[in-house]
Amino acid sequence: MKFSEMTYTRPDIDALLARCKELTAKAAAADSGEALVEVYYEQSRAFADYNTAANLANIHYTCDTRDACWKAEQDFFDANGPAVSNASVEISRAFLANPHVDALTAAFGSTCVAGMKNAVLGMDERTVALQQEYNALVSSYQQIYGGALVELDGKQLTIPQLGPYKESTDAAVRRAAYEAEAGYFDAHRAELDELYTKIVKNLNQQAQVMGFHDYSELSYVRMNRIGYGPEDIKRFRDQVAHDVVPELQKVIALKNRRTGIQHPTFADLPVAFKDGNPKPIEGYNARMSAARTMYHELSPETAEFIDFMQDNELFDVESRPGKMSGGYMTSLPSYKAPFIFANWNNTSADVDVLTHECGHAFEGYVAERDPKIPADLECPGMESAEIHSMAMEFLTAPWHHLLFGKDTDKYALLHAEDSFLFLAYGCAVDEFQHIMYQNPDLTPDQRNQTWLELEHKYRPWIDFDALPFYGRGAGWQRQLHIYECPFYYIDYCLSTMAALQFFLLSLHDQKDAWARYLRLVRRAGTASYTELCETAGLQVPFNDGSIKAIAQQMSQWIAEHQV
Secondary structure (H helix, E strand, O other), X not given: OOHHHOOOOOOOHHHHHHHHHHHHHHHHHOOOHHHHHHXXXXXXXXXXXXXXXXXXXXXXXXXXXXOHHHHHHHHHHHHHHHHHHXXXXXXXXXXXXXXXXXXXXXXXXXXXXXXXXXXXXXXOHHHXXXXXXXXXXXXXXXXXHHOOOEEEOOEEEOOHHHHHHHOOOOHHHHHHHHHHHHHHHHHOHHHHHHHHHHHHHHHHHHHHHOOOOOHHHHHHHHOOOOOOOHHHHHHHHHHHHHHHHHHHHHHXXXXXXXXXXOOOOHXXXXXXXXXXXXXXXXXXXXXXXXXXXXHHHHOHHHHHHHHHHHHOOOEEEEOOOOOOOOOEEEEEHHHOEXXXXXXXXXXXXXXXXXXXXXXXXXXXXXXXXXXXXXXXXXXXXHHHHHXXXXXXXXXXXXXXXXXXHHHHHHHHHHHHHHHHHHHHHHHXXXXXXXHHHHOOOOXXXXXXXXXXXXXXXXXXXXXXXXXXXOOOOOHHHHOHHHHHOOOOOHHHHHHHHHHHHHHHHHHHOHHHHHHXXXXXXXXXXXXXXXXXXXXXOOOOOOOOOOOHHHHHHHHHHHHHOOO
C-alpha cells in the first residue's frame, strides 16, 4: 500500500489498556513454556495498530511541524505514551514472574528476557507525569529547531539548506553560513538553555524516584543496553582518546594539505578538497533510479526491498520550510512497511543519509517478514541497529559511481574520513552528557565551558576563531540527540567500529563482507551487540587494545587514497 493511502485513526487508549490487562493475566497464568511463547507472540501483535498510528502521526508532524492538526496528534501520543509504556511493562513483569520464563530465552534468544528486565527497571507509574512533561519539552525543542529559517544569499533557508554554503570554496561564504546559523541559535539562547536545564532536572528526578543516583545510570536501562555498562563505555572512550585521536590528527594534517587552507578554523571543517567537495547527481528521480539499480545489483534481498520502498512512496527526503531537521527510519508494523525521512540539501550527506536509513529500513523489512520473530524483537538495541545503517553506507560503495560519477573517488575518501573522524565527536557528546547529568546544577556558561574542554580533548585541531554560538561552547545545542534522546549518541560510535570493520573486510572480499552483514541482519533483535559482532566475526571494542589496529588501518587507507 502506498503511504498516501495509509489511513490514520487515533487509537482508543482505554481499549488498549484493557487489552494489556488481559494479556498481563494470560502471561501470569500460562501453564507451560509453549503457552508462554504463544502469549508473547500475542502481546507483540497487540501493539501493532497503536505503534502504527503513533508513527504515522509522528511522520506527518515531523514532515510539517507547523501543521496544527498533526501537532495535536503528536501531543496526544506525548500525553498517552507513558501510560501505554507502563501497561506494557506490567505485561513484562508478568512474563518474568512466570516459572516457565526460560522458554522465552530458548525461543527468542538472549535479549528477550534481558530486555523485559530492563523495561521493568526503567519504568515506574510514579514517573508518568514527568514522562509527559519530558515529551512536551522535546516537542518544544523540535519546534524551535524545525521552525528555523535564516537569511542568507537573499533567501530564507532552513538549517539543512545551509549545507551547500558551508561547503563553498569561498571562505567568506562558509563563514557567513555559520554566522547565519549561529544567529538563529543565539536568538533562542535563553529558550534553549532553559529547556536543557528542565530536561536534565526532569530526567534526573525520574531516575531518583526509581532509586537511581541520576539519569546517567537509568539511561543504560532505558536504552536497553545488554551485556555492558558505563565502565565498558568509559574504556571505549579512553581508547578513542588514546589510540584514535592521534591517528585522526594525521588525517586532519593530510586534509589540510589537500585543501590548501593554511590556518583552518571551525567554519573550514566541511571543506575536504581544494576544488570543492564531491557532489551527488541532482534530482529526486535520478537519485531514486540510481538507488534502485544499486540495490538490485547488490543482492536479491535488497532488490525486493528497494522495489517495495519506492513503489509504495516510503521516502520523504527533500528539505522544506517547517520540516523537522535530521533523518530517521521508522516502522509502520500494520503495513509491514519501513518509512524513511531525511532533509536532502544537495551535498554528499544526501547519499550518506540515503544509504544509512536504507540500512535501517532493510533490516526492518527483512525482520517484518520473518514469522518467527515477534514484532518487538524485530530491531536490536540502538547500538546494534546502527550497525545495519552505518555498514550499509560502506557496503554499497561499488555502486556509488551511479550517484557521484566523476566525484566517486572523492566521495570514497571523504566518507571514510568523516566516519573515522566521527568517533571523536561522538565520544565527546557522550562524555558531555555523563557530566551534565552527574552535575545537574551547572550553569549554562559552565555547560558550555565543559563542551569546549571536551572539544579540546577529542578534537584538538579545532579553532573556533570567535565564531558566534560555536565559539562560546554552545555548539552541542545543535545536536538533536542531546535533547531528544540522551545517551543515544555513543551507539553511533559503537556501530561505527563495526562499520569500519565491514569496510576493511569489503576491501578484500566484498561478497564475504555482504554475507557476514546479512547473517547479522537476519538475527534481528534476538542477539546483543557483542553477540552480533561475533556473528559477523568482528572485534568487540570494549576490550583494551581492540581499537588500535583498526584505527591504524583506517589511517593508512586514507593516507594511500588521497585525491
